[in-house]
Amino acid sequence: MSEQQPPQLQQVSDQLQVVKQQAIEHLQACQSIDEVHQIRVRYLGKKGALSDILRGLGSLSSQDRPAAGKQANEVLQQIQGHIQQRLQAMKQELQQQNLQRQIDISLPGRMLPRGHEHPIVQTQEDILQCLRRCGFDVVQGPEVEHDFLNFTALNMPPGHPARQMQDTFYLSDDVVLRTHTSPVQIRVLSALKNRQQPRVQIASPGRVYRRDDDATHSPVFHQVEGLCVGPDVTFAQLKGLLAQLAQQLFTPSTRMRTRSSYFPFTEPSVEVDVSCPRCSGDACSVCKGTGWLELMGAGMVDPAVFETVGIDSETTCGFAFGMGVERVAMLRHGVTDIRLFYSNDIEFLQQF
Ligand code: FA5
Numbered sequence: 001m002s003e004q005q006p007p008q009l010q011q012v013s014d015q016l017q018v019v020k021q022q023a024i025e026h027l028q029a030c031q032s033i034d035e036v037h038q039i040r041v042r043y044l045g046k047k048g049a050l051s052d053i054l055r056g057l058g059s060l061s062s063q064d065r066p067a068a069g070k071q072a073n074e075v076l077q078q079i080q081g082h083i084q085q086r087l088q089a090m091k092q093e094l095q096q097q098n099l100q101r102q103i104d105i106s107l108p109g110r111m112l113p114r115g116h117e118h119p120i121v122q123t124q125e126d127i128l129q130c131l132r133r134c135g136f137d138v139v140q141g142p143e144v145e146h147d148f149l150n151f152t153a154l155n156m157p158p159g160h161p162a163r164q165m166q167d168t169f170y171l172s173d174d175v176v177l178r179t180h181t182s183p184v185q186i187r188v189l190s191a192l193k194n195r196q197q198p199r200v201q202i203a204s205p206g207r208v209y210r211r212d213d214d215a216t217h218s219p220v221f222h223q224v225e226g227l228c229v230g231p232d233v234t235f236a237q238l239k240g241l242l243a244q245l246a247q248q249l250f251t252p253s254t255r256m257r258t259r260s261s262y263f264p265f266t267e268p269s270v271e272v273d274v275s276c277p278r279c280s281g282d283a284c285s286v287c288k289g290t291g292w293l294e295l296m297g298a299g300m301v302d303p304a305v306f307e308t309v310g311i312d313s314e315t316t317c318g319f320a321f322g323m324g325v326e327r328v329a330m331l332r333h334g335v336t337d338i339r340l341f342y343s344n345d346i347e348f349l350q351q352f
Contacts, residue, residue, distance in 0.1 A: 141184035181225035229318030266299025296323030
């Protein structure tokens with residue numbers, strides 16, 4: 001049996017028990033650490049329930065006041081203890097949840113999206129790969145070129161009508177953005193000047209520039225140039241090489257044909273066609289019913305080019321060819337608008 005208390009003290013004691021009970025119930029119902037802090041303020045704060053009771057202790061007799069103060073202090077400590085316990089339990093629960101979330105070693109790793117080479121780079125690399133296997137070394141030339149190397153040394157002196165075949169970006173009177181990769185031929189041949197029986201076999205890839213802009217012509221595009229020079233290089237070798245190249249770039253059944261053409265730096269000159277990869281030569285809308293698609297220009301190096309760079313054209317001959325990389329990529333993948341390659345459209349690029 002608890003000791004009988006004076007009536008006023010008993011009243012305070014009852015109030016303290018009610019406040020404690022309510023605080024415990026509220027703490028149990030709390031769902032978050034924030035809510036626990038709100039309960040602390042509500043019961044133990046300056047304007048809280050316990051402070052209300054403490055303020056009323058002044059009206060007690062001086063005999064009862066110490067006992068009431070002691071009881072209030074005990075209730076304060078008990079509520080604080082419950083708050084600590086509740087916070088502790090909540091923190092442990094959170095840690096447990098976080099651990100479960102962090103260390104599920106059975107989950108698959110998060111895959112980062114993977115990029116790949118641009119279709120133009122892929123095609124250029126396939127062309128070079130094929131040429132490397134045939135013994136060609138890869139040589140690069142500058143994109144800003146002397147008018148002399150881009151035109152004059154290739155048998156197109158100023159005023160030559162063939163210059164108009166390639167609408168040119170002039171940077172100054174005698175400096176241009178190269179319109180084709182053929183000036184690399186001149187740079188390579190000039191280095192062989194005065195050599196007895198010069199031999200060289202190079203492939204030169206790179207960007208070229210023309211004032212062109214429509215669905216099949218871009219102002220900036222890529223070419224791969226091939227040059228093979230020696231004492232006994234023949235047109236038959238050129239045809240054999242290009243037939244092999246066409247079969248490797250398209251399908252093993254791809255056929256090749258040459259049509260007579262004109263380039264100032266080759267003689268004879270040809271346009272090289274391949275059987276349409278879409279219809280295998282049967283005629284379709286891609287080849288406009290002809291069964292053939294134009295692939296590149298080629299020919300035997302014109303003796304005038306050898307003479308310009310100081311190589312004896314009586315004892316040296318060679319062949320050269322030049323193809324548009326975009327054109328090859330369009331034929332391989334059935335792309336009808338060249339601008340798609342430069343549009344940075346991720347859905348288009350993801351197809352390759
Ligand atoms: C030339 O540029 C010659 N230098 C190629 C050559 C080299 C012939 C060596 C003989 C010996 P042509 O202007 O035809 O030739 O261009 C070659 C290829 O570049 C064309 O077949 C075409 O596929 C591509 N081409 C030309 N203009 C553009 C353009 N604006 N956009 C995309 N591709 C183009």
